Amino acid sequence: MGAMDVWLADAARVRGRRDMERFTRLHPEAVVDFAGNDYLDLSRHPQVVAAACEAMERHGAGARASRVVTGTLQVHARLEQALCQLTGREAALVFSSGYTANLGILGALSSPDTLLVLDAHIHASLIDGARASRSPVATFAHQDLAALDTVLAERTQRRAVVAVESVYSVLGDATDLAAMVEVCRRHDAVLVVDEAHGIGVLGQGRGAVHAAGLADADDVIVTATLSKALGSMGGAVLGSAALRDHLVNAARSFLFDTALAPAPAAAAASACAVIEAEPSRVQRLHDVADLLANELGVARTPGAVQSRPMPSAADAFRVSQQLREAGVLVGCFRPPSVPDGISRLRVTAHSDAAHSDVCRAAQLIRELTSVGAPA
Template identity: 55%
Template sequence: MSTWADWLAAQRTAREAAGLQRVLRPRAADDDLIDLANNDYLGLGGHPAVRRSAADAALRWGAGAGASRLVTGTTTLHAELERELAGFTGREAALVFSTGYHANLSAVTALADRDTLIVSDAHVHASLIDAARLSRAAIRVVAHNDVAAVRAELAAAGGRRALVLTESVFSVLGDTAPLVELTEVCAARDALLVVDEAHGLGVLGDGGRGVLHRLGLHDHPHVVMTATLSKSLGAMGGAVLGSAALVDHLVNRARPFIFDTALAPAAAAGALAALRVLRGAPDLPARIHERGAELAGRLGVPRSAGAVLSVPMPSPRRAVAAQAEALAAGVRVGCFRPPSVPDGISRLRITTHVGLDEARWARAIEVLARVIADRAEPAPWGARGGQITGYQQ
């Protein structure tokens, strides 16, 4: 009979053999690496006004919120952030959570139950996958961006309430969802379309208001928006945006909201300050696309609709080796490996940053072009070795 220690050792051995072992690497505050792995696309996390607001909030309110939102954890900062997020994105109301993961868990689990049908794109984020599973609803996973498949599943729903899950900009391939068509399909069947704008907010749309706003879907009654505050806004937390009735329902029924300690005041203040900086600099998101186009061109890969560029690699081991080579040259990049990639192809994950000066940006491109030329081998952009969707993680 094997022990738990034996099982854990065997699990690690299997991960190492497949090149999938992950380790934590603490980062120092004075780290001078060129960081193209983090999600602070606009550089707002280090903006002086954002840092000052977060520091002042910590001094005034303390290190944490002290309780859940429904007890004493809701501060005036949370209310102000929710009001301004809703106004910026064109939604009636917003509700802030401690993480974007909790925002997705709350939106789905509070709206779905055993009598609900969930139709999910095969490439959605792990938080939406986990939310669907926890909801106890019937789940149908459809091929990536396949509107006809969504329509067919909703037609067969048999009168059940239905949710459709997608992202505005997908985090691995960097493509966008057919949101207009999906909204039309959902409206025709009275289904709700839950759209994760984690990689759209601050990057796309008028002044970074997101893809839904750009398409005129920001106030559509069949669309629910979720977002994170930890990417373009450079802080921490998440939000669900929609009608006042939706927010009221989440406050009363969303377990990740009800039983979780509220977002720390410093993070709320930082996100609020970042939002105000973004609102006052509406041309800032355009710089992401300028630099993204330059980077994609130099690396010889397709452009991303958002700020994350992924470069396919022939194997997990080669991806990790390329990542290490870039790090040795002073550039930090991320690495997508199974089961985090929906199509099974390992990739370097490179985020476009506006906050870098021109010299450091040029240096980063030079290093990455050399590393990818040394390490990459021809690899298809589709599935390799069979589909691995998020629902198989």
């Protein structure tokens, strides 16, 4: 056995001990999907798919270069315009993913004299962005405004940037953005809001920042993924025109990354238009989320993500496998992927889910976890 084999075998043993093996399995087409993030079922919307095909025909399969070399295409400009129209923001800059958008914004705002302050439940991409940045980093207890106030008040750095999610990806809880921005403003801190699970879902699809009346606020920056409610892939940072100019010059994951391919860019722009044209789609998503939470017997979260705590990691894995065998996909989240350490099934609503599928999935989950039907 070579040194590399020993190394990898050691790592596999540790995963095995923690019951933390992950897989990239092919999922059969004929499943009921309550695990994905295609909240508005736009990834297969005819208009969205047609826009992608047309862009691929016209511009080719790839963007061929970074945006600052020859990679900026008409589809990128149209997408940025569509994102601004949907969210009410002045300017947008599109990245190749939500992950690189988050790396880009934190890196571009960082300096040794800027404290980055992260909510303890923040997504891995913002943690990685903070780690890779030139800034010192602090965290505050999840959603704890008093703790945030203390961190900001006691900082020695001139500037501060606070990062939160509008809707948290695993627990599904939402941030009180009005209260959060008030604390930030008290301490001259900029607020970065990751709307990966907010855009297309909250505020009639325009996002939580728009719903909170903060679309015009220069000190509130939005990051987004195009891979969830917009049904495509890619990411974006939305804010002022000056912020966009700064990112074009300072965000390394924008500068040194090939531009988003034409097809997903056109698909996401089309998805923005569909959200504006079909408000009933967002309403249907919320109706499904209401039903799902009710049938699961859990408190309804504000977004699409409903979360069902499980007694143990082994139970979460067992039930998710049994559901899979029955043709129902749900997310299985176990430590270390759960911020509060509690294993859970993550069950996501989507607008076109059939009433009967929601009821069947919830009934199976109840039966497999030996919990009685809701009253």
